[in-house]
Structures are given as C-alpha cells and as structure tokens.
Amino acid sequence: MTVSVIIGSQFGDEGKGKVTDFYAAEADMIVRFNGGNNAGHTIVVEGVTYKLHLMPSGAIQPNKHVVIGNGVVVDPGVLLGEMEELARAGHPITRLSVSDRAHLILSYHKLQDGIEEGLKGRLKAGTTMRGIGPTYQDKAARWGVRAGDLLDKDELRRKLDIVLPIKERVIRGLGGPEVEFDPSAVYEECMDHADRLGPYVEDTTVLINEAIEQGTSVLFEGAQGVLLDIDHGVYPFGTSSNVVTGAACTGAGVAPQVFDEVIGIVKAYLSRVGTGPVPTELEDGAGTHLQTVGKEFGATTGRPRRCGWLDLAMVRYSHMLCGFTGIALTKVDVLSGLPTVKVCTEYKARGRTLRVPPADMSIFAECEPQYIELDGWEDPGTDAWRRAAREGLGALPPNWRSYVEFVQEELGVPVAFVGVGPGRSETLDLR
Ligand code: IMP
Secondary structure (H helix, E strand, O other): OOOOEEOOOOOOOOOOHHHHHHHHHOOOEEEEEOOOOOOOOOEEEEEEEEOOOOOOOHOOOOOOOEEEOOOEEEEEEEHHHHHHHHOOOOOOEEEEEEEEEOOOOOOHHHHHHHHHHHHHHHHHHOOOOOOHHHHHHHHHHHOOOOOHHOOOOHHHHHHHHHHHHHHHHHHHHHHHOOHHHHHHHHHHHHHHHHHHHHHHOHHHHHHHHHHHHHHOOOOEOOOOOHHHHOOOOOOOOOOOOOOOOOHHHHOOOOOOOOOEEEEOOOOOOOOOOOOOOOOOEEHHHHHHHHHHHHHOOOOOOOEEEEEEEEHHHHHHHHHHHOOOEEEEEEHHHHHHHOEEEEEEEEEEEEOOEOOOOOOOOOHHOOOOOEEEEEEEEOOOOOHHHHHHHHOHHHHHHHHHHHHHHHHHHHOOOOEEEOOOOEEEEOOEOOO
C-alpha cells in the first residue's frame, strides 16, 4: 500500500493529468484536495483525449473510489456533468464521495469573479472566471454554502435566507445597479443540487483516514502549481487556495505522516496562463516552438500560454516547500529540434543573486535569469520515443539524457518518471 501526493511545481499545466493517470493505476482511492474547476487536466488514452476540470485525472482509470476533499470548491453542475461525460465515454465512476465540508460554487460566485476581475486593474490575475476566488472568500467570511448543507433542505433554506441578502448587497455594491441578481433563482439552483449531488455527500475526512488505516493505496492529486499558491506563489497573480503538499493535509483532513511519496511534476520548459512576471519567458522563435509543438493552449480557457525556458530556481523553491521524493519530468519531447536548450538555475536582481523567487513582485519582475546552455537534440520520431519508453533512459539521444541528468543533479531529487509524448505508453518509468 502506498499513499502518494502529486504536486505541480510550476504554474500549473505541467502535465499532471498524464502523470496522475499513470500513478492512479496503482491506487484504489483518488483524492482531490484544492482548487476547483479552474484546473484543466488533459489525458490521452488510446488516441482519445479527455479534458477534466473537477474530476481528478485518476478518475479515468477503472474502479477507483473518487473523493472530492473539503479543500476543494465544488461547482455541482460541472462535477455531475463530468461524471455523465465519463460514463458516456465508457469510463464510469463506480464510487464518488464529496466532502460535506467542501464549499459550493454557486452562480453568484461566477458573477462576482467577473466583476471583481474587471475592477482590479494591474492587480488582475487573469482568473479563469469559474467563481473560485469568490467561493474561497465566502468560506473565509463564514457565509459559504457547504455540500453538507444540501443534506437538510429546510436548514439550507434558512441559511440562504441569511446569506443571499448579504451576497446581493456585495454584488450590487461591486457592480452597480446594472447587475441582475435573482435570489429566488439561487434557491431553485440549490434545491436542484440537493437532489442531484446530495447522495454523494459524506464525511470524507473519516472515510479517507479509515481507508489509509485499512491499507488502501491512496493518491492525493494536487491541482494548479506551487507558484500559484496563495501564500507562497506569485501573489496577487496566483490562485486563491494553497497548492503545496501541506494543502493535502488541510484540504483532505490527513496528518503529514501518512504520505509515503511526494511526486513533483516538472514540465521540461515553462508555461503560464494569466498575468504576472515570468523571468524566463521567450518572445522569439524558441518560444513559438514551445507553444506550437507543446500545444500550449489553456485546457480550461483555451488561452495561449506564455512559454519560457525551464526555471530551476522556481522548482528548487517548490521542492523546499513540498519535499519532493521524486520528480516526474514531462514533455521533454517538445524540446526536440531546438539547436540549444537553456535552463535557468538562479536569478540576478538589484545586485544580488537569488536562488529562489522573491515574495516582492516588483523584484521578481526585475529578475534576470542566469542560464546554463545545453546542446539540443533532433526529434528521433514517435517510434523511438515509444522504444525508449520500453527500454529506458539508455535508449535515448545522449544530449537528451544529459538534460534529464542535469535537472536531477541540480535539484538533488531522483527523476522517477519521464513523459516523452501525450499517450499512456509514452512514459519512461525510472523508479
Ligand atoms: P483562478 O484560480 O481562476 O482565480 O485564477 C487565478 C490565476 O491562476 C490565473 O492566473 C489563472 O490563469 C491561474 N490558474 C488557476 N488554475 C490554474 C490551473 O489549473 N492551471 C494553470 N493556471 C491556473
């Protein structure tokens, strides 16, 4: 039995979907613990592409117990919609549990997200407009609606009688008189959720802890990436929840000792949707190469992602916060065909050398990446990648191997997994 956590080490979109799907094969229970449907995981199985936002990526594996932990903000329509979609695609979820402590994203949160983003000027994070931030705000304000509230309709109605007038005032105050807000529509929406989502709602904290005690293999699937963490990331340009390993403890209700391994997902280059500084961002041909070959368009918003060289100062920081026991290096194949490949190992800013990103975004914006330049390699073709996936690191071009070894040595963490293509079979398992 193994209890694992998977964390994105950069700005999200590191290829977690594929890695998680791979690790999920060995787990019985898959738990999401942070964020909501701002996440976007792409999984390719036998040539078919699946895009999931709220369901964990591991859900595509057969017979998994899928758990949505208390730290997740849940849009009920999206959750049920993805469940139906998976069933239609021949991947039915056999068991789903939603934490009674998880907060619900309701229609007014999405409205509020758009209004607030419009008011923020240069503090705009470029949110996904899914209502994630406003739902976490309500959680902290302690007037949020939780999944557990759906289990008692009378009590839910009494709660909404207090909450809806508050939200009406907040939204009107933010957006002015032209904003339409209909509390009776929200009542109806909640009653509908109570019927449809209610049967899946339970105390998942007890459920997960009992499962671990009984020897169940559990995979905790993180969403987003460490640099988007509300405390440790690029504030105010990140997301509104914690993303680091500790978030699996608070967002699922487990003690830190339960984890046997912490896998950090590192994409072989950098991508970012949204605003804020990205020191290694490329605006030349190499950047276009990464964006087009890597198909770097947001799975949730369809926005083109900003691309840059791998930034190991960032990943070093993520490792410091998360304690990775293994690295899953993804999309290395995308670098093929570039004459040279650069890797940032530290920054220089205001006469100082920085080994990790600073908290102050005005300093971060001035950080000059310090690069190591490695020789590139030609694309050996899909068959060669597939052969290497079967035969291991030795079967790969030497310059490619040097790249993987360089990353491993710089971080001092073994590379456990290498992704060389989008499919399940295009994976080197080095464990
Ligand atoms: P929000 O989480 O929708 O509020 O968006 C806040 C910031 O985090 C924006 O810059 C988003 O683009 C970014 N973001 C949120 N979730 C993800 C993700 O799963 N992958 C990549 N970026 C994300």
